[in-house]
Amino acid sequence: MNKVDSGIVIFDIDGTLTDSVEQHQRAFEIALRTFSFPNLRTNWGDYTHHTDSAIFEEAWEEAHYESRPDLSELEYQYRCALEHEIASRPFTEITGAAVFLQWLKDHSWSVVFATGSLRFGAVKKLAAVGVDAEKVDLVTASEFRTREEIVREAIRLGSKKFPAAHKHSVISIGDGLWDLKAANNLNLPFIGIGRDAKAKVLTDLGAPVFDNFINLMNNGIGLFR
Template identity: 50%
Template sequence: MNIPARPIVVFDIDGTLTDTVVLHQRAFEAALRTFNFPRLRTAWGNYRHHSDSAIFREAWDEAGFEGEPPLHMLEERYRSEFDVLCDATPCDEIAGASQLLADVEQAGWIAAFATGSLRHGAHRKMALLSHPFDHDLLATASEHETREEIVQAAIDKARAKHGVPSGGRVVSIGDGVWDLLTARALELEFVGVGDEARARQLREIDASVAVHGDLVDVGRLLGCVASVP
Protein backbone atom coordinates (compact mmCIF):
# COMPACT_ATOMS: atom_id res chain seq x y z
CA MET A 1 0.00 0.00 0.00
CA ASN A 2 1.35 3.40 -0.96
CA ILE A 3 1.35 5.84 1.95
CA PRO A 4 0.81 9.43 0.79
CA ALA A 5 3.73 11.76 1.40
CA ARG A 6 3.32 13.99 4.40
CA PRO A 7 2.27 17.49 3.35
CA ILE A 8 4.41 20.46 4.30
CA VAL A 9 3.22 23.84 5.51
CA VAL A 10 5.66 26.75 5.40
CA PHE A 11 4.94 29.61 7.79
CA ASP A 12 6.06 33.19 7.56
CA ILE A 13 6.79 34.56 11.06
CA ASP A 14 6.39 38.35 11.38
CA GLY A 15 2.71 39.27 11.14
CA THR A 16 1.70 35.64 10.62
CA LEU A 17 2.74 33.85 13.81
CA THR A 18 4.04 36.75 15.89
CA ASP A 19 2.96 40.38 16.29
CA THR A 20 6.47 41.69 15.69
CA VAL A 21 6.48 43.56 12.37
CA VAL A 22 6.93 47.04 13.86
CA LEU A 23 9.46 45.83 16.43
CA HIS A 24 11.55 44.14 13.76
CA GLN A 25 11.48 47.11 11.42
CA ARG A 26 12.58 49.49 14.17
CA ALA A 27 15.51 47.26 15.15
CA PHE A 28 16.50 46.63 11.54
CA GLU A 29 16.44 50.32 10.61
CA ALA A 30 18.45 51.23 13.71
CA ALA A 31 21.05 48.59 12.81
CA LEU A 32 21.26 49.83 9.22
CA ARG A 33 21.74 53.44 10.30
CA THR A 34 24.90 52.54 12.19
CA PHE A 35 26.55 52.13 8.77
CA ASN A 36 26.03 55.84 7.95
CA PHE A 37 24.38 55.33 4.59
CA PRO A 38 24.22 58.76 2.88
CA ARG A 39 20.62 58.11 1.84
CA LEU A 40 18.76 55.16 3.29
CA ARG A 41 15.44 54.24 1.74
CA THR A 42 13.06 52.97 4.42
CA ALA A 43 10.14 52.01 2.18
CA TRP A 44 11.19 48.37 2.50
CA GLY A 45 8.63 47.11 0.02
CA ASN A 46 10.34 49.05 -2.74
CA TYR A 47 13.54 47.04 -2.52
CA ARG A 48 14.07 44.32 -5.10
CA HIS A 49 14.03 41.50 -2.55
CA HIS A 50 12.20 41.73 0.77
CA SER A 51 14.69 40.24 3.21
CA ASP A 52 17.10 41.84 5.67
CA SER A 53 20.23 40.61 3.93
CA ALA A 54 19.01 41.57 0.44
CA ILE A 55 17.96 45.05 1.57
CA PHE A 56 21.36 45.48 3.22
CA ARG A 57 23.14 44.50 0.01
CA GLU A 58 21.02 46.81 -2.14
CA ALA A 59 21.52 49.75 0.24
CA TRP A 60 25.26 49.00 0.35
CA ASP A 61 25.50 48.99 -3.44
CA GLU A 62 23.44 52.18 -3.76
CA ALA A 63 25.76 53.93 -1.32
CA GLY A 64 28.74 52.99 -3.47
CA PHE A 65 30.56 51.30 -0.59
CA GLU A 66 33.41 49.01 -1.57
CA GLY A 67 33.56 45.27 -1.12
CA GLU A 68 30.95 42.84 0.09
CA PRO A 69 28.41 44.13 2.62
CA PRO A 70 29.53 42.86 6.06
CA LEU A 71 26.52 40.78 6.99
CA HIS A 72 28.14 39.61 10.23
CA MET A 73 28.37 43.24 11.38
CA LEU A 74 24.74 43.86 10.52
CA GLU A 75 23.77 40.76 12.47
CA GLU A 76 25.70 41.92 15.55
CA ARG A 77 24.13 45.37 15.46
CA TYR A 78 20.66 44.01 14.77
CA ARG A 79 21.00 41.56 17.66
CA SER A 80 21.82 44.40 20.03
CA GLU A 81 19.01 46.65 18.79
CA PHE A 82 16.42 43.89 18.70
CA ASP A 83 17.23 42.59 22.17
CA VAL A 84 16.89 46.04 23.72
CA LEU A 85 13.57 46.66 21.99
CA CYS A 86 12.25 43.18 22.63
CA ASP A 87 13.07 43.40 26.34
CA ALA A 88 11.39 46.81 26.64
CA THR A 89 8.39 46.30 24.37
CA PRO A 90 5.56 43.89 25.16
CA CYS A 91 4.91 41.64 22.20
CA ASP A 92 3.19 38.31 21.74
CA GLU A 93 2.20 35.66 19.27
CA ILE A 94 -0.67 36.25 16.88
CA ALA A 95 -3.78 34.88 18.56
CA GLY A 96 -4.05 31.17 17.89
CA ALA A 97 -0.51 30.66 16.57
CA SER A 98 0.60 28.07 19.12
CA GLN A 99 -2.65 26.17 18.80
CA LEU A 100 -2.33 26.21 15.02
CA LEU A 101 1.13 24.66 15.18
CA ALA A 102 -0.16 21.98 17.53
CA ASP A 103 -3.12 21.28 15.23
CA VAL A 104 -0.91 21.14 12.16
CA GLU A 105 1.36 18.55 13.74
CA GLN A 106 -1.58 16.55 15.04
CA ALA A 107 -3.01 16.46 11.52
CA GLY A 108 0.24 14.97 10.21
CA TRP A 109 1.65 18.02 8.45
CA ILE A 110 5.31 19.02 8.68
CA ALA A 111 5.69 22.63 9.83
CA ALA A 112 8.63 24.59 8.39
CA PHE A 113 9.41 28.28 8.81
CA ALA A 114 10.73 30.85 6.35
CA THR A 115 11.42 34.47 7.22
CA GLY A 116 13.07 37.49 5.67
CA SER A 117 14.36 38.33 9.15
CA LEU A 118 17.88 37.64 10.37
CA ARG A 119 18.17 34.43 12.39
CA HIS A 120 18.58 35.92 15.86
CA GLY A 121 15.34 37.84 15.56
CA ALA A 122 13.52 34.80 14.22
CA HIS A 123 14.54 32.72 17.23
CA ARG A 124 13.45 35.36 19.71
CA LYS A 125 10.13 35.82 17.93
CA MET A 126 9.40 32.10 17.85
CA ALA A 127 10.19 31.95 21.57
CA LEU A 128 7.00 33.98 22.09
CA LEU A 129 4.98 30.91 21.13
CA SER A 130 4.08 28.38 23.79
CA HIS A 131 4.29 25.51 21.31
CA PRO A 132 7.83 24.32 20.48
CA PHE A 133 9.12 24.43 16.92
CA ASP A 134 11.80 22.52 15.06
CA HIS A 135 14.84 24.79 14.82
CA ASP A 136 16.19 22.57 12.04
CA LEU A 137 13.30 23.59 9.80
CA LEU A 138 13.87 27.34 10.03
CA ALA A 139 15.33 29.23 7.04
CA THR A 140 16.23 32.91 7.38
CA ALA A 141 17.86 35.90 5.72
CA SER A 142 21.07 35.04 7.52
CA GLU A 143 21.58 32.15 5.07
CA HIS A 144 19.82 33.37 1.92
CA GLU A 145 18.93 36.70 0.35
CA THR A 146 15.85 36.18 -1.79
CA ARG A 147 12.50 35.12 -0.41
CA GLU A 148 12.36 32.35 -3.01
CA GLU A 149 15.67 30.94 -1.75
CA ILE A 150 14.51 31.19 1.87
CA VAL A 151 11.19 29.43 1.33
CA GLN A 152 12.72 26.76 -0.88
CA ALA A 153 15.40 26.13 1.76
CA ALA A 154 12.72 25.59 4.41
CA ILE A 155 10.94 23.11 2.15
CA ASP A 156 14.17 21.29 1.36
CA LYS A 157 15.01 21.04 5.06
CA ALA A 158 11.59 19.54 5.80
CA ARG A 159 11.87 17.02 2.98
CA ALA A 160 15.38 15.98 3.94
CA LYS A 161 14.68 15.56 7.64
CA HIS A 162 11.43 13.65 7.20
CA GLY A 163 12.22 11.72 4.02
CA VAL A 164 9.53 13.41 1.97
CA PRO A 165 9.98 13.08 -1.81
CA SER A 166 9.70 16.10 -4.05
CA GLY A 167 6.38 16.70 -5.70
CA GLY A 168 4.27 16.39 -2.56
CA ARG A 169 1.84 18.97 -1.32
CA VAL A 170 3.27 22.22 0.05
CA VAL A 171 1.18 25.11 1.40
CA SER A 172 2.64 28.52 2.19
CA ILE A 173 0.97 30.67 4.85
CA GLY A 174 1.71 34.37 5.18
CA ASP A 175 0.32 37.84 5.65
CA GLY A 176 2.37 39.85 3.18
CA VAL A 177 2.57 40.64 -0.50
CA TRP A 178 6.03 39.09 -0.67
CA ASP A 179 4.69 35.87 0.83
CA LEU A 180 2.13 35.63 -1.94
CA LEU A 181 4.55 36.58 -4.73
CA THR A 182 7.07 34.03 -3.48
CA ALA A 183 4.48 31.28 -3.31
CA ARG A 184 3.40 32.04 -6.85
CA ALA A 185 7.01 32.07 -8.10
CA LEU A 186 7.62 28.65 -6.51
CA GLU A 187 4.21 27.34 -7.65
CA LEU A 188 3.03 26.66 -4.10
CA GLU A 189 -0.45 26.76 -2.69
CA PHE A 190 -0.93 29.92 -0.67
CA VAL A 191 -3.19 30.80 2.24
CA GLY A 192 -3.22 34.42 3.36
CA VAL A 193 -3.97 35.71 6.84
CA GLY A 194 -4.93 39.24 7.80
CA ASP A 195 -7.66 41.81 8.19
CA GLU A 196 -9.80 43.20 5.39
CA ALA A 197 -7.19 45.80 4.41
CA ARG A 198 -4.55 43.11 4.06
CA ALA A 199 -7.00 40.88 2.18
CA ARG A 200 -7.66 43.65 -0.34
CA GLN A 201 -3.95 44.17 -0.79
CA LEU A 202 -3.34 40.50 -1.51
CA ARG A 203 -6.35 40.21 -3.80
CA GLU A 204 -5.14 43.14 -5.88
CA ILE A 205 -2.31 40.82 -6.88
CA ASP A 206 -4.37 37.64 -7.15
CA ALA A 207 -8.15 37.88 -6.98
CA SER A 208 -8.44 34.15 -6.31
CA VAL A 209 -6.24 34.06 -3.21
CA ALA A 210 -7.84 32.76 -0.01
CA VAL A 211 -7.34 35.15 2.91
CA HIS A 212 -8.53 34.28 6.40
CA GLY A 213 -9.19 36.74 9.19
CA ASP A 214 -7.55 34.67 11.89
CA LEU A 215 -5.44 31.58 12.42
CA VAL A 216 -8.38 29.56 13.72
CA ASP A 217 -9.84 29.55 10.22
CA VAL A 218 -6.48 28.51 8.79
CA GLY A 219 -6.33 25.62 11.25
CA ARG A 220 -9.77 24.45 10.21
CA LEU A 221 -8.71 24.53 6.57
CA LEU A 222 -5.59 22.49 7.11
CA GLY A 223 -7.39 20.07 9.39
CA CYS A 224 -9.98 19.41 6.72
CA VAL A 225 -7.45 18.63 4.00
CA ALA A 226 -5.03 16.54 6.07
CA SER A 227 -4.76 13.09 4.56
CA VAL A 228 -2.20 11.41 6.79
CA PRO A 229 -3.60 9.09 9.47
Protein backbone atom coordinates in the same frame (compact mmCIF):
# COMPACT_ATOMS: atom_id res chain seq x y z
CA MET B 1 -6.35 24.38 -3.48
CA ASN B 2 -6.51 20.59 -3.55
CA LYS B 3 -7.05 18.82 -0.24
CA VAL B 4 -4.16 16.63 0.88
CA ASP B 5 -3.65 14.19 3.72
CA SER B 6 -0.39 15.69 4.99
CA GLY B 7 2.80 17.24 3.71
CA ILE B 8 4.95 20.31 4.38
CA VAL B 9 3.73 23.66 5.71
CA ILE B 10 6.11 26.60 5.31
CA PHE B 11 5.48 29.50 7.67
CA ASP B 12 6.59 33.09 7.39
CA ILE B 13 6.98 34.53 10.90
CA ASP B 14 6.57 38.34 11.17
CA GLY B 15 2.90 39.25 10.90
CA THR B 16 2.04 35.62 10.28
CA LEU B 17 2.82 33.82 13.53
CA THR B 18 3.82 36.83 15.62
CA ASP B 19 2.79 40.47 15.97
CA SER B 20 6.36 41.63 15.52
CA VAL B 21 6.57 43.70 12.33
CA GLU B 22 6.89 47.10 14.01
CA GLN B 23 9.57 46.03 16.48
CA HIS B 24 11.51 44.24 13.76
CA GLN B 25 11.40 47.15 11.33
CA ARG B 26 12.45 49.68 13.96
CA ALA B 27 15.39 47.52 15.04
CA PHE B 28 16.39 46.82 11.44
CA GLU B 29 16.37 50.51 10.53
CA ILE B 30 18.40 51.40 13.63
CA ALA B 31 20.93 48.72 12.66
CA LEU B 32 21.14 49.99 9.07
CA ARG B 33 21.68 53.58 10.17
CA THR B 34 24.82 52.61 12.06
CA PHE B 35 26.44 52.23 8.62
CA SER B 36 25.80 55.91 7.79
CA PHE B 37 24.14 55.31 4.44
CA PRO B 38 23.83 58.76 2.81
CA ASN B 39 20.36 58.21 1.33
CA LEU B 40 18.84 55.19 3.02
CA ARG B 41 15.45 54.23 1.57
CA THR B 42 13.10 52.98 4.27
CA ASN B 43 10.17 51.85 2.13
CA TRP B 44 11.33 48.25 2.39
CA GLY B 45 8.81 46.98 -0.15
CA ASP B 46 10.54 49.00 -2.88
CA TYR B 47 13.74 46.96 -2.67
CA THR B 48 14.36 44.21 -5.21
CA HIS B 49 14.19 41.44 -2.61
CA HIS B 50 12.24 41.75 0.62
CA THR B 51 14.73 40.20 3.03
CA ASP B 52 17.00 41.86 5.59
CA SER B 53 20.23 40.70 3.98
CA ALA B 54 19.18 41.65 0.44
CA ILE B 55 17.99 45.10 1.55
CA PHE B 56 21.30 45.62 3.35
CA GLU B 57 23.32 44.63 0.28
CA GLU B 58 21.23 46.81 -2.04
CA ALA B 59 21.59 49.80 0.28
CA TRP B 60 25.33 49.14 0.38
CA GLU B 61 25.55 49.13 -3.41
CA GLU B 62 23.52 52.35 -3.65
CA ALA B 63 25.93 54.01 -1.21
CA HIS B 64 28.85 52.99 -3.50
CA TYR B 65 30.89 51.73 -0.59
CA GLU B 66 34.10 50.10 -1.79
CA SER B 67 34.32 47.38 0.86
CA ARG B 68 32.08 44.35 1.01
CA PRO B 69 28.89 44.62 3.10
CA ASP B 70 29.55 43.37 6.62
CA LEU B 71 26.59 41.12 7.40
CA SER B 72 28.08 40.04 10.73
CA GLU B 73 28.17 43.66 11.90
CA LEU B 74 24.58 44.16 10.75
CA GLU B 75 23.61 41.07 12.74
CA TYR B 76 25.29 42.48 15.85
CA GLN B 77 23.70 45.91 15.54
CA TYR B 78 20.29 44.37 14.83
CA ARG B 79 20.57 42.12 17.88
CA CYS B 80 21.34 45.07 20.15
CA ALA B 81 18.50 47.15 18.71
CA LEU B 82 15.96 44.34 18.78
CA GLU B 83 16.70 43.42 22.39
CA HIS B 84 15.97 47.04 23.30
CA GLU B 85 12.71 47.02 21.31
CA ILE B 86 11.33 43.82 22.79
CA ALA B 87 12.28 44.87 26.31
CA SER B 88 9.64 47.59 26.03
CA ARG B 89 7.23 45.72 23.75
CA PRO B 90 7.55 41.92 23.78
CA PHE B 91 6.41 39.88 20.82
CA THR B 92 2.95 38.34 20.99
CA GLU B 93 1.43 35.59 18.88
CA ILE B 94 -1.12 36.02 16.16
CA THR B 95 -4.26 34.54 17.71
CA GLY B 96 -4.27 30.76 17.56
CA ALA B 97 -0.77 30.37 16.10
CA ALA B 98 0.54 28.01 18.78
CA VAL B 99 -2.66 25.95 18.73
CA PHE B 100 -2.49 25.59 14.96
CA LEU B 101 1.17 24.58 15.02
CA GLN B 102 0.28 21.85 17.50
CA TRP B 103 -2.64 20.74 15.30
CA LEU B 104 -0.29 20.35 12.33
CA LYS B 105 2.12 18.33 14.44
CA ASP B 106 -0.68 16.10 15.69
CA HIS B 107 -1.78 15.49 12.10
CA SER B 108 1.70 14.54 10.85
CA TRP B 109 2.46 17.69 8.86
CA SER B 110 6.10 18.68 8.55
CA VAL B 111 6.41 22.31 9.69
CA VAL B 112 9.25 24.53 8.49
CA PHE B 113 9.85 28.22 9.15
CA ALA B 114 11.09 30.51 6.38
CA THR B 115 11.59 34.21 7.02
CA GLY B 116 13.15 37.28 5.48
CA SER B 117 14.30 38.28 8.97
CA LEU B 118 17.81 37.84 10.28
CA ARG B 119 18.18 34.70 12.38
CA PHE B 120 18.41 36.31 15.83
CA GLY B 121 15.04 37.97 15.39
CA ALA B 122 13.47 34.81 14.03
CA VAL B 123 14.60 32.83 17.08
CA LYS B 124 13.10 35.41 19.45
CA LYS B 125 9.83 35.52 17.52
CA LEU B 126 9.42 31.76 17.44
CA ALA B 127 9.89 31.68 21.20
CA ALA B 128 6.79 33.90 21.47
CA VAL B 129 4.69 31.05 20.05
CA GLY B 130 6.39 28.39 22.15
CA VAL B 131 8.77 27.13 19.47
CA ASP B 132 12.38 26.32 20.30
CA ALA B 133 14.33 27.30 17.18
CA GLU B 134 17.01 24.75 18.02
CA LYS B 135 14.50 21.93 17.61
CA VAL B 136 12.88 22.93 14.31
CA ASP B 137 13.89 23.68 10.73
CA LEU B 138 14.36 27.41 10.34
CA VAL B 139 15.68 29.23 7.25
CA THR B 140 16.41 32.96 7.45
CA ALA B 141 17.91 35.91 5.64
CA SER B 142 21.13 35.23 7.51
CA GLU B 143 21.67 32.25 5.19
CA PHE B 144 19.98 33.31 1.92
CA ARG B 145 19.22 36.59 0.17
CA THR B 146 15.94 36.01 -1.64
CA ARG B 147 12.55 34.75 -0.53
CA GLU B 148 12.62 32.06 -3.19
CA GLU B 149 15.98 30.73 -1.99
CA ILE B 150 14.73 30.72 1.58
CA VAL B 151 11.54 28.85 0.69
CA ARG B 152 13.37 26.35 -1.53
CA GLU B 153 15.69 25.49 1.33
CA ALA B 154 12.71 25.19 3.67
CA ILE B 155 11.12 22.68 1.27
CA ARG B 156 14.38 20.72 1.12
CA LEU B 157 14.60 20.54 4.91
CA GLY B 158 10.94 19.66 5.28
CA SER B 159 11.26 16.92 2.68
CA LYS B 160 13.99 15.21 4.72
CA LYS B 161 11.40 14.59 7.43
CA PHE B 162 8.61 13.91 4.95
CA PRO B 163 10.20 12.21 1.93
CA ALA B 164 6.88 11.45 0.23
CA ALA B 165 5.87 15.12 0.06
CA HIS B 166 5.70 16.69 -3.35
CA LYS B 167 4.50 19.94 -4.85
CA HIS B 168 0.77 19.49 -4.29
CA SER B 169 1.36 18.74 -0.60
CA VAL B 170 3.52 21.77 0.17
CA ILE B 171 1.59 24.80 1.48
CA SER B 172 3.00 28.26 2.13
CA ILE B 173 1.45 30.51 4.79
CA GLY B 174 2.32 34.20 5.03
CA ASP B 175 0.97 37.68 5.53
CA GLY B 176 2.71 39.75 2.86
CA LEU B 177 2.63 40.31 -0.86
CA TRP B 178 6.25 39.11 -1.01
CA ASP B 179 5.21 35.81 0.60
CA LEU B 180 2.52 35.33 -2.04
CA LYS B 181 4.90 36.26 -4.86
CA ALA B 182 7.50 33.76 -3.68
CA ALA B 183 4.84 31.04 -3.45
CA ASN B 184 3.59 31.87 -6.94
CA ASN B 185 7.13 31.87 -8.33
CA LEU B 186 7.63 28.39 -6.88
CA ASN B 187 4.16 27.15 -7.88
CA LEU B 188 3.09 26.57 -4.28
CA PRO B 189 -0.43 26.81 -2.83
CA PHE B 190 -0.67 29.83 -0.53
CA ILE B 191 -2.80 30.78 2.47
CA GLY B 192 -2.77 34.34 3.76
CA ILE B 193 -3.01 35.55 7.34
CA GLY B 194 -4.12 39.15 7.81
CA ARG B 195 -6.93 41.62 8.06
CA ASP B 196 -8.15 44.90 6.57
CA ALA B 197 -5.90 46.46 3.91
CA LYS B 198 -3.22 43.79 4.23
CA ALA B 199 -5.77 41.06 3.65
CA LYS B 200 -7.29 42.90 0.67
CA VAL B 201 -3.93 42.95 -1.12
CA LEU B 202 -3.84 39.16 -0.95
CA THR B 203 -7.52 38.48 -1.62
CA ASP B 204 -7.43 40.77 -4.67
CA LEU B 205 -4.80 38.41 -6.07
CA GLY B 206 -6.95 35.37 -5.42
CA ALA B 207 -5.43 34.06 -2.20
CA PRO B 208 -7.59 32.63 0.61
CA VAL B 209 -7.02 34.83 3.67
CA PHE B 210 -7.93 34.38 7.35
CA ASP B 211 -7.56 37.05 10.00
CA ASN B 212 -6.07 34.61 12.53
CA PHE B 213 -5.47 30.90 13.04
CA ILE B 214 -8.65 30.29 15.03
CA ASN B 215 -10.59 31.54 12.01
CA LEU B 216 -8.45 29.34 9.77
CA MET B 217 -9.16 26.29 11.91
CA ASN B 218 -12.89 27.06 12.05
CA ASN B 219 -13.37 27.88 8.40
CA GLY B 220 -10.40 26.66 6.39
CA ILE B 221 -9.11 23.52 8.00
CA GLY B 222 -10.49 21.48 5.09
CA LEU B 223 -7.56 22.82 3.09
CA PHE B 224 -5.35 20.55 5.23
CA ARG B 225 -7.34 17.33 4.87
